[in-house]
Amino acid sequence: MLIDIGVNLSHKRFAHDTREVLKYARENGVHKLILTGTSVTESNRVIDLLDKFSSEFPRMLYGTVGIHPHSASGFSNASLTDLRSLSAHSSVVAIGETGLDFYRNLAPKEIQIECFEAHLNLASELGLPLFMHEREASSLQIDILKNHRNNFSKGVIHCFTGDRRTLYQYLDMDLYIGITGWICDQRRGIPLQNLIADIPLDRLMIETDSPYLLPRNMAFIPKDGRNEPSFLPWVASGIAACREESKNEIIKQTGKTAINFFSLK
Template sequence: MPARLTFHTRINPFMIDIGANLAHESFAQDFEAVLARATAAGLSHIVLTGSDAESNSRALQLARAQPAMLSATAGLHPHHAAHWSEALAAQIRGNAQAAECRAVGECGLDYFRDLSPRPDQQAAFRAQLDIAVATGLPVFLHQRAAHADFVAILREYRPQLSAACVHCFTEGPAELEDYLALDCHIGVTGWVCDERRGAAAAEAAPMIPVERLMIETDAPYLLPRNLPRAVAKSAGRRNEPAYLPWVRDRLAELRGDDPEALGQATAATARAFFGLD
């Protein structure tokens, strides 16, 4: 088992957070400090997730201001699928033309909360996959409690897609096998640090080929539960990219990998997936 590292020595200048919702209002007051802490923690790049019209616009604006450190995606989360419109489709297509926009999404299906009707979710998912096919961008995918429908739709489109990442993987070995059969990349978050609900994902973690594996915080959500008490207390309930090393270390522990080597490998995969080189 790899040795545990302290916060001050967890420096890997190659780490990339592939999914952080830094357009979220909780980062409005200290955005620059959040980036400074991420850099101090060893991150070299962060991909900002777009999930609705407002965050798509904000993520692209932020990425354009600091393109060396930030990139963006553009999409509509399934929670908001009932609000799909041609205007939103036009925004995503427009954002996709920007050099700083690296993927279509976050898009997919979420039957766990069903905040939008399932037919609307499926229609919005298909529409965004169509945009990804047309633009040649990879897709950044969300799925929760909708595996069968999600895989069926993705299987239909996968031959036409340049690349696909199942973001925030929370499932087990059987679901992972389906994604790998579709040549998908896998994004792992602090879900694997959660002993209450992350057992299935933790079981599957060693089975992810390293060339398909990437890491993310999904900030401000999914604060890693393996944070030291003092760090967790200072964080409150808000996750941020500076806490990515704890996702990396837990994942390395589950896989029997060296944390530094795993951080570098996942960053290399991220650079290739998002075209960051």
């Protein structure tokens, strides 16, 4: 089953045609979508989308609530309280997006760390899995995760683009790996293409991270460059091109993994 574990559906680029985007996804066999919450405001919007579209698209829409490291500057105890109450929604299946990003450094490091640790504690308290981001911050992220690893149940590093050493450290901590259309890129995707066969198939999940990261292997590149959940099969193709399993096997197993990981109904 095709399950897109990372969709930024509250992004303004989807505002004018949300319903069509969901219809195209369903028509293209993408059965379940996990909408990513990236700030308190966006997490609220995710909840609104779940409430608005869940009856029209039954058992298809789920969400996460969290604060992306880019948005960590405004983090406070009040935001933590907001996330805790949003997480009570019946379709919220994970805490995140959370983690460290020292590539763009849009928020000061100290606040990113404080915000990340608060998410780890919240996920542990609620018994929910973690949906994590990490860029150019693997050694500190791994140190922090090690300190919390006995407390939280499950975690996925979404949009993994790191190196082999980092990959094995995440796998050694029993974490899962999310792969986006990054792998389909014939230039910057090459290191990941060389690494993807090292990931046990039962630790792998797939995602579009739409509207970002359009898969560059698509037969038809949309003029506006917007990625959407209906393009998820291209991510599976990109992975299959670098592994022994067929595209269908990859779709089947990653779907099973996502259902178990997020306890999807």
